[in-house]
Amino acid sequence: MTDQPRHDQPQPDQPPHDAIIIGSGHNSLVCALYLLRAGWSVRVLERAGTPGGAVKTQELTLPGFRHDWAAMNITNFKNSAFYADFGPALEAQGAEFVAADHCFASVFEDGTWFGVGTDLEANLRRIRALSAKDAETWQALTDGFAARAAVVGGLMSSPMKWTSLAGLGFNALRQHGWGGTFDIARFALSSPRDWLHRTFESEQIRAALAPWGMHVDYAPDIASGAIFPYLEAFGDQAGGMALGKGGADTIIRAMVAEITAQGGSVECGTEVTQILHEGGKAQAVITADGRRIAAEKAIIANVAPGALARMTGGTPDADYDAGLATFRHAPGTVMIHLALSDLPDWRAGAELRDYAYVTIAPSLDVMALAYQQPLAGLLPEAPVIVVGQPTAVDPSRAPEGKHTLWLQVRMVPGDIKGDAAGQIAATDWTSALEPFADRVLDIVERHAPGLRGQILDMRCVSPLDLEADNPNLVGGDQVCGSHHLSQNALFRPVRGYSDGTTPLEGLYHTGAAVWPGASTGAGPGTLLGQLLT
Numbered sequence: 387m388t389d390q391p392r393h394d395q396p397q398p399d400q401p402p403h404d405a406i407i408i409g410s411g412h413n414s415l416v417c418a419l420y421l422l423r424a425g426w427s428v429r430v431l432e433r434a435g436t437p438g439g440a441v442k443t444q445e446l447t448l449p450g451f452r453h454d455w456a457a458m459n460i461t462n463f464k465n466s467a468f469y470a471d472f473g474p475a476l477e478a479q480g481a482e483f484v485a486a487d488h489c490f491a492s493v494f495e496d497g498t499w500f501g502v503g504t505d506l507e508a509n510l511r512r513i514r515a516l517s518a519k520d521a522e523t524w525q526a527l528t529d530g531f532a533a534r535a536a537v538v539g540g541l542m543s544s545p546m547k548w549t550s551l552a553g554l555g556f557n558a559l560r561q562h563g564w565g566g567t568f569d570i571a572r573f574a575l576s577s578p579r580d581w582l583h584r585t586f587e588s589e590q591i592r593a594a595l596a597p598w599g600m601h602v603d604y605a606p607d608i609a610s611g612a613i614f615p616y617l618e619a620f621g622d623q624a625g626g627m628a629l630g631k632g633g634a635d636t637i638i639r640a641m642v643a644e645i646t647a648q649g650g651s652v653e654c655g656t657e658v659t660q661i662l663h664e665g666g667k668a669q670a671v672i673t674a675d676g677r678r679i680a681a682e683k684a685i686i687a688n689v690a691p692g693a694l695a696r697m698t699g700g701t702p703d704a705d706y707d708a709g710l711a712t713f714r715h716a717p718g719t720v721m722i723h724l725a726l727s728d729l730p731d732w733r734a735g736a737e738l739r740d741y742a743y744v745t746i747a748p749s750l751d752v753m754a755l756a757y758q759q760p761l762a763g764l765l766p767e768a769p770v771i772v773v774g775q776p777t778a779v780d781p782s783r784a785p786e787g788k789h790t791l792w793l794q795v796r797m798v799p800g801d802i803k804g805d806a807a808g809q810i811a812a813t814d815w816t817s818a819l820e821p822f823a824d825r826v827l828d829i830v831e832r833h834a835p836g837l838r839g840q841i842l843d844m845r846c847v848s849p850l851d852l853e854a855d856n857p858n859l860v861g862g863d864q865v866c867g868s869h870h871l872s873q874n875a876l877f878r879p880v881r882g883y884s885d886g887t888t889p890l891e892g893l894y895h896t897g898a899a900v901w902p903g904a905s906t907g908a909g910p911g912t913l914l915g916q917l918l919t
Contacts, residue, residue: 411439413911420915443633709880718849718862763803800861
């Protein structure tokens, strides 16, 4: 690999900043604030007209109805190490949250449901109705949650360095002994199905918890996915969920305002097409309109691995370049945004109108097929449908008495090869989106009769729409890359570079493609900001 030529390059846009950050996703903004606090000058460049990446809120249907484009649950952000550092500053800039005490539930074909909220006794009553043994297990898991979550959560927020991992291992041994530590290790490596079958008798409890693995590309039979149903269920019970007041973009608006207040800038409508480097050192970026923007200390790219490879044109490390080229993305997502005259009338019970999320995924086997079929390029016959009810928690998102509904379909193929049900002939999303959305609404209406009669307006978003809006969501992959073991932890995105460094001096990588991966908890941005300062 040879360095890029320096002749005939555009003239500098303005005097260099210490750091140029490509992309304004929440990890970028988090990293920017750490750098600004350390005295760096920072300029964030965003190709879209609105900052925030997948975390943004817009009037996608009718005026006054505010819909979260992709991310809705920002609990991990509010509970993050970053928010512990910057929370007061963001709140002064207008960041507001609303608490959801009724967190998530699942509905089943027999007209029953199971849900988890912050009321332990209410949770236990529902569990006892399904299994007395499971109620005892739930209580024991509740009692041990803080100690176990400290180990698991510590691992998921720690740099993938031997010193950090050794410290976590020592603390685990000190608190849990050899046997307890090995039990935690076994749990951390377990698939959702393995852990749920070993832990609970009730199929309904298993089915209600398992979808939280699907949110981050862990179908029921994927190793190391058990962590996510566990953390979601018992974390929500312990502290509830947090939604953004008026929309998830409350955190984006507050971070942009704080960046500006600290002397930084966020420039939308500026697409970076190239990263210039010479002598193994990153020096500047080129924008689509021909400007050359230099950085004195760091260029930080919050982009998908394939985009980073294209922007650099290659680095001094051929293995790193090959890793970026072969980085695997997860299946895609369809979003359906509804403006409603009222919340759904759930057949399983009126209590479900209070929940932030209601999931339709009746069994682990259905979820496994709903994952495998998209992997084969097929539209799923019975997709996993996550129904977000944000206005049940935050009425400010819609006109008085009206509601929004946030439907996320996990998973769908980015490129369609066929239909598992044999009903949709189209193999392009332009033609397939409408009939597939009808399939989704048919399923929801089985559980919430009369839903279609409540729809005032609708906006359907295909995987290609998601990617067009945000190129990091390749094929509609909302988690920017599979999180399976071969591409996670030490290997995310490439072995040796999980800390956000790259083979080019001064070039860094952040975002969901970098350890600890996808979440509104902003782990990649936090770890990189701390590393650089």
